[in-house]
Ligand SMILES: CC(=O)SCCNC(=O)CCNC(=O)[C@H](O)C(C)(C)COP(=O)(O)OP(=O)(O)OC[C@H]1O[C@@H](n2cnc3c(N)ncnc32)[C@H](O)[C@@H]1OP(=O)(O)O
């Protein structure tokens with residue numbers, strides 16, 4: 001099987017993304033993870049650019065990478081100084097990286113208008129920089145910036161830049177679609193032309209995503225002879241991003257018959273993608289092909305009915321191949337199959353046509369119509385199913401509650417107090433608490449009343465609170481705006497898991513109460529289930 005080298009530049013080109021900012025520590029964690037995934041090269045940064053990147057390379061000298069080689073990035077030397085005196089090239093040598101990648105100009109307007117030097121002088125920059133670095137690098141790559149645009153405008157000059165790099169010791173010439181404006185058929189034709197004119201050269205591809213074609217362009221380049229693909233995890237990068245390695249690796253391995261990662265490592269892809277997003281403190285892109293949470297998620301009843309019989313009916317690969325999994329959503333587009341799938345996941349074996357299934361489906365559709373959204377708040381639906389099927393109980397009853405906001409000093413935050421009356425078993429509990437806002441005050445009062453009976457509630461935290469005014473909820477009596485229906489989603493968690501619950505009402509406090517009550521009941525229900533499972537195991 002032919003091998004394609006995966007060159008990851010998340011830690012360099014990825015950090016040029018508007019929303020990405022990584023500390024040295026973050027970079028070390030990501031580098032370790034990329035090595036475990038098994039990419040061939042990790043471009044760690046530009047040591048001549050900033051102290052953070054310099055520190056990263058110094059720290060990396062203590063790490064033993066198992067699969068990847070560490071690459072340091074920089075430009076050809078500054079026109080005003082010689083290669084030997086160029087701080088940027090010296091920083092590359094100091095970095096201790098065994099692989100060095102330098103970018104140089106290949107598009108004539110970049111030479112004359114950006115660098116403001118002659119075309120001949122640029123060839124000297126390329127030649128002298130590579131020749132100077134050659135003895136210090138195990139591998140030396142030349143990134144031909146703007147190669148495709150340059151080739152289209154002045155093919156002879158673009159080729160002479162590549163030829164100079166090759167003659168000066170470059171092991172590999174990486175053709176860059178820096179502005180991301182090239183089409184796959186142009187990439188294919190230009191790759192063929194370069195291979196004809198420089199048959200001895202090994203070629204790579206570095207594509208940007210300005211036309212949403214970076215993955216397609218990378219695959220086209222491989223089909224036309226590229227042996228290395230550069231890109232970033234999750235496609236992070238400047239403007240519209242770089243070529244997304246998650247899609248490239250999966251496509252090359254699963255659709256095109258190439259090998260990119262060590263045997264058996266492809267199933268680490270989804271975890272690696274999520275890990276990088278987590279360290280970068282960015283939300284994962286749900287619709288990301290292969291590794292996104294929605295990539296194998298089914299919502300429509302017709303689809304769910306079919307995938308339950310044979311997943312291949314609506315899935316282009318087995319999700320497990322890339323470490324992902326199938327998910328089924330609940331919504332007003334569901335059919336009985338969605339309910340059966342979820343019920344099975346919760347431990348119930350039901351059949352199509354069962355009155356419980358029909359009741360649950362009707363209830364789901366009615367509630368979704370009122371504004372509940374169970375695909376985002378599955379804990380509420382799990383409780384509902386378990387209640388309808390008699391497995392879950394209400395752990396308490398909120399008999400009454402009152403919330404007061406008082407402003408004592410003009411311009412100061414209001415003082416919020418909640419009182420609640422609860423029934424737990426046969427006992428009545430009456431408590432009050434203050435909080436930062438009405439929902440927090442109600443949450444504190446509820447816990448204060450309940451923790452005596454259920455101490456495990458002390459482990460539970462509210463993690464997120466979202467309110468959405470539902471469009472189309474303007475009432476027939478003309479009351480919209482502040483009288484519109486709102487949906488509240490509350491995400492809660494303990495040491496082991498996170499869950500989301502939902503409430504809907506014209507009254508934001510009432511919607512929050514529903515979501516809060518579900519959240520507490522869910523925690524108590526799941527803890528009881530765990531205890532039961534443990535007790536059964538011990539019998
Ligand atoms: C296509 C790519 O992704 S290339 C990578 C782009 N990434 C970055 O720019 C991030 C890191 N960059 C930096 O930290 C800084 O820009 C530095 C340290 C490299 C340079 O900083 P400064 O010296 O202050 O220059 P500044 O950023 O204003 O301008 C870029 C300089 O690089 C020069 N330059 C650009 N490309 C090249 C090249 N291939 N070879 C030689 N010089 C180059 C420009 O001519 C300009 O120098 P000049 O003003 O003397 O003509």
Ligand SMILES: CC(=O)C(=O)O
Pocket residue numbers: 013103143144145146176177178206208
């Ligand atoms: C080198 C590089 O990052 C580019 O040309 O896009």
